[in-house]
Amino acid sequence: MTLLMDLTPLRGNRDFRLLWVGQAVTFFGSMITYVAVPYQVFQLTHSSALVGLLGLIEFVAIMASAFLGGALADAVDRRRMVRLTEGGLLLSSALLLANSRLSHPRVGALFVLVGLMTVVESLQRPSLDALLPRLVPKEQLVPAAALNMFRVTAGMIAGPAVGGLLVSGVGLGWTYAVDVATFAVSLVALQLMRAVPPPPEAERVSLKGIVEGVRYARSRPELMGTYLVDINAMFFGMPNALFPALALGFGGPGVLGLLYSAPAVGALIASTTSGWTARIHRHGLAVLWAAGLWGVAILAFSLTDWLWLALVFLALAGAADMISGVFRSTIWNTTIPDHLRGRLAGIELVSYSTGPTLGNVEAGGLASLTTTRFSVGFGGLMCVAGTLVLAAALPAFRRYSSLAESEPH
Secondary structure, three states, rough: OOOOOOOOOHHHOOOHHHHHHHHOOOOOHHHHHHHHHHHHHHHHOOOHHHHHHHHHHHHHHHHHHHHHHHHHHOOOHHHHHHHHHHHHHHHHHHHHHHHHOOOOOOHHHHHHHHHHHHHHHHHHHHHHHHHHHHOOOHHHHHHHHHHHHHHHHHHHHHHHHHHHHHHOOOOOHHHHHHHHHHHHHHHHHHHHOOOOOOOOOOOOOOOHHHHHHHHHHOHHHHHHHHHHHHHHHHHHHOHHHHHHHHHHHHHOOHOOOOHOOOOOHHHHHHHHOHHHHHHHHHHHHHHHHHHHHHHHHHHHHHOHHHHHHHHHHHHHHHHHHHHHHHHHHHHHHHOHHHHHHHHHHHHHHHHHHHHHHHHHHHOOOOOOOOOOOHHHHHHHHHHHHHHHHHHOOHOOOOOOOOOHHHOOO
């Protein structure tokens, strides 16, 4: 059994390679901003609850735009949609830079810009996700998903680590400026790609079409399982809103980047040794095991006072999340017909964003009522309990096997 990551999709697919490289660079910049914004909110307000409130803003923005983004992904050229929204994200990052240069940066502006960026990302992400089945053949979907997870996790390691150094070393202005600069690479890569027009049976954007996508998702137990298991894991087990406060106990702002990066280190290790995933056919069961392991690791993270051990547990959590992501992505890309791929990608965006965004609100609110450590530990415990309940309540998902799946329904 080979453990090394399969690079075939990158070698044999020019457009996938262009998209992968461009998104790797721009995601690196986004992860720098991902650290800088909550740090700036905490710096200006000294409130974990307000940092957590960023998650509520993101949740509202996602719910307001994700379904529309999914419908657009099925109705227009997906590459063009990604390129237009990439320009919108560039503008939003430039406004963050401008706000940071003020003598008194506005906290309200940070919340508004986070909401705006989330809307644009929600319009973009379904088209971005729906591109994958059009760029690689079906037999390469699992290694392509692993490569995408590798790209994301590499950015989640380098971005927060560099972001923490930039914030503490050169200030927030230059930190945001780096993010702005990374968009140039992604925009060039998107320009070089070939067009990806909608499928012949594509429908115009309509409420009826959106409802059709929701009905399809509800009719497929393997899809509903991926949504519910991930929402449970991320809602209870997402501690990111508490990292600025936890960093103070572990050593200060310089440690903040390490806390954000540690889960990605684990995910990177898991992705680079992901060759074995192609041999696993019980994808639903694999997602359940990974979600449970995430909860156990988060619970253990809450119990240690040693930074190195805390980082180990966060890395273990990140590895579990990466494995879950590979199998969830594979289920989505092998069971959904192309003419519904964008709308279902919108639903997927809601599912995998709802947990983290509301989880940050839950973690910040509970920490303000109890303690930071209690909030993290309680979330990990509830994640494990919820995963066990869902495993019992979703037998069709638990038994789902890719060997029984032929063509998308």
